[in-house]
Structure formats: C-alpha cells, structure tokens
Amino acid sequence: MQTPKRKSEQTRRYNDDDNYLTPEKIQELKNELERLEQQIRPKVVEDLTAAREMGDLSENAAYSYAKGRLAGIDRRLFEINEKLKNAIVIQRGAGENGAVCIGSTVTVRINNQERIFEITGSQETDPGSGRISHRSPVGSALLGHIIGDIVQIKITDHKVDYEIIKII
Incomplete structure (x- = not known):
C-alpha cells in the first residue's frame, strides 16, 4: 500500500x-x-x-x-x-564573459557539421528541435565555455569534440 x-x-x-x-x-x-x-x-x-x-x-x-x-x-x-x-x-543570451549559460543559444561544430542548441531548463526540452536541458550530457558539458572552446563529450562509448563557434 x-x-x-x-x-x-x-x-x-x-x-x-x-x-x-x-x-x-x-x-x-x-x-x-x-x-x-x-x-x-x-x-x-x-x-x-x-x-x-x-x-x-x-x-x-x-x-x-x-x-x-x-x-x-x-x-x-x-x-x-x-x-x-x-x-x-531564464534570461536569453550569453552569460558572464560571453560564456554558455542557461538561456544561451549555442552553435557548435561536430565532425564538420554545424548544430544549434538552445540550453533550457529541464521542463522545456525538445531535443528534436535543438532545445536541450542544462542537465543533459551535452547541455551540462557546454555550460561555462566560450567561443573557440573545444568540449569533449562522451557519447555512449566514445568521445565527440564540440567546437563552440557562436553563442547568442
């Protein structure tokens, strides 16, 4: 019971x-x-x-x-x-010193392809349209980084490099 x-x-x-x-x-x-x-x-x-x-x-x-x-x-x-x-x-845009924060829209280069992610709270995620949670593996790894940073993110059994090329 x-x-x-x-x-x-x-x-x-x-x-x-x-x-x-x-x-x-x-x-x-x-x-x-x-x-x-x-x-x-x-x-x-x-x-x-x-x-x-x-x-x-x-x-x-x-x-x-x-x-x-x-x-x-x-x-x-x-x-x-x-x-x-x-x-x-959530305030939209980059955080202190232009770093990725909750509310940022981040353009990254992955294997010579560009992807755009909007970092949101966990209640508003929609991975299919690029809205990812700040708690997700990609979202949490990107937080705090600036343009030009290369962030290695472990996806399943291998690491993938995400190069930050734009933060709005």
Missing part, C-alpha cells in the same frame, strides 16, 4: 534545478491557469452539482466521474501554482 504524501512532501520534487522557465513558458502556464480557473473548473463544479442532485451518490457514475475530474483539475492547478511560485526566469 502506498503511503499518502503531504503537500510539503509533494513540493519537494520541485527543486531549484527544475524551476528554470522561459518568459514564454511562464506566460503559457499563466494562460493555462486562467483557463482552468475561469472556464473548465466552474463547468466541472456545475456538472458535479447537477450529478449530486440526481440522488443516490453511491451508484451515481456521473457524480463519481465529475468528482474525479475536479480532483484532477485541482491537482493541475496546484502543480501550475507551484511552478509559477518557484520559477526562475
């Missing part, structure tokens, strides 16, 4: 390393929060009230369904509020 977790224990999973968000992601979360609070949750509460008025709650599938949906919405509202409360806004 799984032991229930207190809210304080649930929030521990949101540590500082996971709270890096771009201004766009913060706005997206605010929009979702507003939509849930203004449109979706009131409709589900209305459905729950209507189902409650149908009578016997022990065999009322509509009531059970609406109650479950409301719990899911409330859980998502809690998660969004925690993310927004603990958010660390």
Whole structure:
C-alpha cells in the first residue's frame, strides 16, 4: 500500500534545478491557469452539482466521474501554482564573459557539421528541435565555455569534440 504524501512532501520534487522557465513558458502556464480557473473548473463544479442532485451518490457514475475530474483539475492547478511560485526566469543570451549559460543559444561544430542548441531548463526540452536541458550530457558539458572552446563529450562509448563557434 502506498503511503499518502503531504503537500510539503509533494513540493519537494520541485527543486531549484527544475524551476528554470522561459518568459514564454511562464506566460503559457499563466494562460493555462486562467483557463482552468475561469472556464473548465466552474463547468466541472456545475456538472458535479447537477450529478449530486440526481440522488443516490453511491451508484451515481456521473457524480463519481465529475468528482474525479475536479480532483484532477485541482491537482493541475496546484502543480501550475507551484511552478509559477518557484520559477526562475531564464534570461536569453550569453552569460558572464560571453560564456554558455542557461538561456544561451549555442552553435557548435561536430565532425564538420554545424548544430544549434538552445540550453533550457529541464521542463522545456525538445531535443528534436535543438532545445536541450542544462542537465543533459551535452547541455551540462557546454555550460561555462566560450567561443573557440573545444568540449569533449562522451557519447555512449566514445568521445565527440564540440567546437563552440557562436553563442547568442
């Protein structure tokens, strides 16, 4: 049997390393929060009230369904509020001394081919489009380096040289 977790224990999973968000992601979360609070949750509460008025709650599938949906919405509202409360806004561009940091867009040369990576927080990664986490092997290896540096990164069983040619 799984032991229930207190809210304080649930929030521990949101540590500082996971709270890096771009201004766009913060706005997206605010929009979702507003939509849930203004449109979706009131409709589900209305459905729950209507189902409650149908009578016997022990065999009322509509009531059970609406109650479950409301719990899911409330859980998502809690998660969004925690993310927004603990958010660390990512500033775009190079860091101190022009070094790669979270928020940098880095152009590297790998085996005579150029690749562009945007270093993001772990909540906004999309490796297919070049958005990689600061915790990923490539992202963490590039952090702190400047234009002209050659960074050796171990990929599976061999090392690959990444030459930094541009940082935005």
